[in-house]
Amino acid sequence: MRIAITGASGFVGRQLVPLLRNKGVEILLIGRDPEALRRAFPQCNVVSYTDLSAAADFDSLLHLAVINNDQAADPTEIQRVNVDMPVDLCRQARALGIRRFIFVSSIHALDHSNRSDYATSKRLAVERLSDISGIEKWGLYLPAVVGGELAGRLALVSRLPGFLQELALLSLRSLKPTVSIARITETILDLPETENPAITLVIVADDQSANNVYRTAKRFIDIVFSLSIIVLLWWAMLIIWAAIRLQSPGPGIFLQDRIGRNEQVFTCLKFRTMYVSAPNVGTHEVPAAAVTPLGHFLRRTKLDELPQVINILRNDMSLVGPRPCLPNQANMIIERRARRVFEIKPGITGLAQVRGIDMSDPAGLATCDHEYLQLQSLLLDFKIILQTARGAGSGDKISTAASSPDESANPSVKSDRQ
Incomplete structure (x- = not known):
């Protein structure tokens, strides 16, 4: 399997890329600063957005690039990055013969009462992606992500002694849904073929039935x-x-x-x-x-x-x-x-x-x-x-x-x- 990835320098991408490589996936990283990506991922091929043709005939384009709520940006920039960019990349992927476009979002965008710039822009992107034909499209909605490193409020858990970290994580996961990087990796690799002409939306979260x-x-x-x-x-x-x-x-x-x-x-x-x-x-x-x-x-x-x-x-x-x-x-x-x-x-x-x-x-x-x-x-x-x-x-x-x-x-x- 060959997957091109945007936004790999973010929290999810930094942990996802090594797991995909360990599964034998050929990775092509796409970013605004190719040199910084090469330093972070020396074993991966890296190109800029202007060289997207290097991803021709890849199996999937995984779009992680985003402006989150905690980043300072004006509405115009949020619209450009969170809406216009994925729509444009999806069209380019179709032209390059890439079979599948995978759009990643947070579960916050599922809540239509959430009127934040992030949630609003992500919902708009899904609407516009649904109108693009000729390419398989998936939308993955993620809750708080747990991996080798912890981010956001979950980072407080890493300060606890080792024997308390697992119990603390289980307790926090009982309060709010989470997903492991391993689960995200499995979902990406196991996505079935779909004939949905719009975009197939999937929530990717860990099973609470295993949380005692x-x-x-x-x-x-x-x-x-x-x-x-x-x-x-x-x-x-x-x-x-x-x-x-x-x-x-x-x-x-x-x-x-x-x-x-x-x-x-x-x-x-x-x-x-x-x-x-x-x-x-x-x-x-x-x-x-x-x-x-x-x-x-x-x-x-x-x-x-x-x-x-x-x-x-x-x-x-x-x-x-x-x-x-x-x-x-x-x-x-x-x-x-x-x-x-x-x-x-x-x-x-x-x-x-x-x-x-x-x-x-x-x-x-x-x-x-x-x-x-x-x-x-x-x-x-x-x-x-x-x-x-x-x-x-x-x-x-x-x-x-x-x-x-x-x-x-x-x-x-x-x-x-x-």
Whole structure:
């Protein structure tokens, strides 16, 4: 494999180049100061941007050059380096017969509420790269990078005694997502061929399932939350149960099979919000008339989810995670299976919920669930919990289709779905 690289003198490039060379990759470095690059990488071929033709017919052009938020630059310069440069390089790569253009960004650019010059420019670059045809394009989104050396706030860890560094890193990684240089290297070398005419975006992060600090802390939070709800709100749950029973025939607690971690079926508990005649389908397919008057209030306030604290104690669910789907939602299962969403426990609330994405959009929901899988961390969980508490998202939307006269008039119910 032959890879041309821009921006190799940066933090990621300094550690990535040696690993790629150790994998047998032929490297060509491209930069504004070729002499400085030769001193830093004496075993690599180096050219300037004006000699880009030396990369003709290379397998990939990996673009690392960037102006970050911590660098002093005016908006015009940021636009030139972060937007115009990658777009121009991608077009030149296509003309030179380079098969693949790899654009590297930070996960900060995924957050559209982040209006920093860096994040805004990176999003604009992706939009413009998507319009270029005739070359395979990939966008790699990286969280904090961990390698042989540590940068940014992670550099503080290197001052600790050796025996404490690993524990400190695990603790920090549980708070925010990270990625190792080795993982970035593997991702670059293993990118499959894609026929996507736009740009294929991938989050590259280390798996939190291997982080015992994260797993222990998340489970501890789940248990403390569930027990607190039971101890503090048992009386409110009892009142809600009684009110449901009094308003319409049927049980106060609704039991329903859902798909959990590793596609295992479990029984999900909720307060019943629909007449028992409601069909066993996703909420977005259920007519609005199937929801009881009290059910509308419970769903709007999300109080119908309170019994799921029992599911958390059973370890079927977590406080934060993808919302569990029904066994008969085949499209949803296929989309989630393709994105490895079933590798983690479902949750009472999640990233998709606070963004207002529900199960009426299986592909969009599964994509958002996969983003959470890649970026899960304690700080992200706390953020989602706070947004949920503030009323972010509207929950699963019910259908706006009218029900039949018999169905809407008959409160002899069947079951609350989702």
